[in-house]
Amino acid sequence: MGDERKMTIASEQRPLLSVVVPCFRAMGTLPALLESLELQTIGRDNFEIIIVDDGSDDGTCDYLAAQPAIRLVRQERRGPGEARNVGFAMAAAELVLYLDADLVASPSLLEAHLLHHRQNPHLAATGGSVAPARSYPLLSWGLVDHLCSWFNAYPDFDHGGEPEYLPSLNFCVKKGDLLAVGGIAWQDGLTVTGEDVVFCYALHRAGLAIAFVPEAVVYHRDRETMAGYLRHMFRWGEHAPSVRGTYRDLKYSFLFPPSRGRLLVTIPVIVLGYTWFLWYSWAKVRPLAVTLALPQIFLGRLAYAWGVWQGMVLASRGAGSSRLITEIDRG
Structure with missing residues (x-):
């Protein structure tokens, strides 16, 4: 950015x-994220950093307490969704950018979100793209985990319209728009996954628009072992019945019927259909990598399907999803 633009931005009253x-x-990842945020092109004086520690016991709080340029909040272990809600309530800016702690931000990340909101004032939220933190070799578990995790948020992807959802780890909302519809909260809970799907579902139901911003890039550390990858896929599947199986007008919700008998019919589609979907999603940008990884992707889909079955059992016992939309006092 030029000097004139920097001066214009710096003259504003709040971040x-x-x-x-x-x-x-x-502790293993947060210092790298904070270092990357210090290098943002919009200048450090133009944004604030709010860290909500969710009951860490590994020295994270001691490290953060020694960082003078952040606002630190500590809470008992309540999950990342509730931590985002707390940070939202504290935010002084109109735009609130949620990031996960295991990322590195590209230098223009904040600028990309900011400019897209300024150029498209009708938007309530923007989601950025996710690139791997390092170059993974073909057939590595880190590459497979990345292919299976970020098929809807790769920088070279074109959504061709408004996406159904975008990942929560790089997601920027307009605070006034959310407050205007009564407040939209992230799901709480310690083991919730799919909260970004539910949050974007709530935005759509409120008539609010979201957009993918490919140039708003973060670099993510993916799971580099077979065990880590399979656990990740299992957990996604485990919570699918409480997400797509609960909100029936979401895409592919028919794959998660309310009875286990009907689920036996859709599980082959979940395994084979999702394997094909992942291959198709990546075929234009990473054709060799995704084709060679098909056996590993298929194995991950089996773990996902097993998670779906277990999630159905949990849901039948009343251990399903928590809230979707909560009207709360943002203060």
Whole structure:
């Protein structure tokens, strides 16, 4: 950015962006994220950083307490969703950017979100793209985990319209728009996944628009072992019945019927259909990588399907999803 533009931004009364980061036992990753935020092109004076520690016991709080340029909040272990809600309530800026603690931000990340909101004032939220933190070799578990996790948020992807949802780890909302519809809260709970799907579902139901911003890039540390990858896929599947199985007008909700008998019919589609979907999603940008990884992707889909079955059992016992939309006092 030029000097004239920097001066215009710096003259504003409050920060342009509030960066909210939920964290739990993040000593291994959080310093790299904070270092990357210090290098943002919009200048450090134009944004605040709010860290909500979710009950860490690994020295994360001691490290953060020694960082003078952040706002630190500590809470008992309540999950990343509730940590985001706390950060939202504290945010001084109109734009609130949620980041996860295991990322590195590209230098223009904040600028990309800010400019897209300024150029498209009708938007309530923007989601950025996710690139791997390092170059993974073909057939590595880190590459497979990345292919299976970020098929809807790769920088080279074109959504061709408004996406159904975008990942919560790089997601920027307009605070006034959310408050105007009574407040939209992130799901709480310690083991919730799919909260970004539910949150974007709530935005759509409220008539609010979201957009993918490919140039708003973060670099994510993916799971580099077979066990880590399979656990990740299992957990996603485990919570699918409480997400797509609960909100029936979401895409592919028919794959998660309310009875286990009907689920036996859809599980082959979940495994084979999702394997094909992942291959198709990546075929234009990473054709060799995704084709070679098909056996590993298929194995992950089996773990996902097993998670779906277990999630159905939990849901039948009343251990399903928590809230979707909560009207709360943002203060």
